[in-house]
Amino acid sequence: MERNLGIPQLPxxxxxxxxxxxxxxxxxxxxxxxxxxxxxxxxxxxxNDFAHAQGDWPESREIIDEIMDGVPEDERYRVVAxxxxxxxxxxxxxx
Numbered sequence: 001m002e003r004n005l006g007i008p009q010l011p012x013x014x015x016x017x018x019x020x021x022x023x024x025x026x027x028x029x030x031x032x033x034x035x036x037x038x039x040x041x042x043x044x045x046x047x048n049d050f051a052h053a054q055g056d057w058p059e060s061r062e063i064i065d066e067i068m069d070g071v072p073e074d075e076r077y078r079v080v081a082x083x084x085x086x087x088x089x090x091x092x093x094x095x
Contacts, residue, residue: 026044033071
């Protein structure tokens with residue numbers, strides 16, 4: 001691209017920038033959950049698309065249990081709540 005368009009080569013691979021600056025959202029995706037370590041657990045966020053018809057509500061907890069069967073609790077928390085909270089600079093209070 002540099003030779004043809006004058007755009008200099010990036011210092012890192014494009015995939016590195018994507019991992020550093022984006023989150024990948026999904027709803028019902030057991031295969032994506034299985035690939036979480038290749039994708040990066042810190043780059044995934046689960047959502048239910050409430051209140052749209054294709055969303056999982058009101059069965060959200062059952063769907064999470066199904067697609068995250070066998071996922072360690074710390075990784076499950078990150079994907080379901082922690083990554084989004086950190087990315088959007090939200091704080092949570094546990095009573």
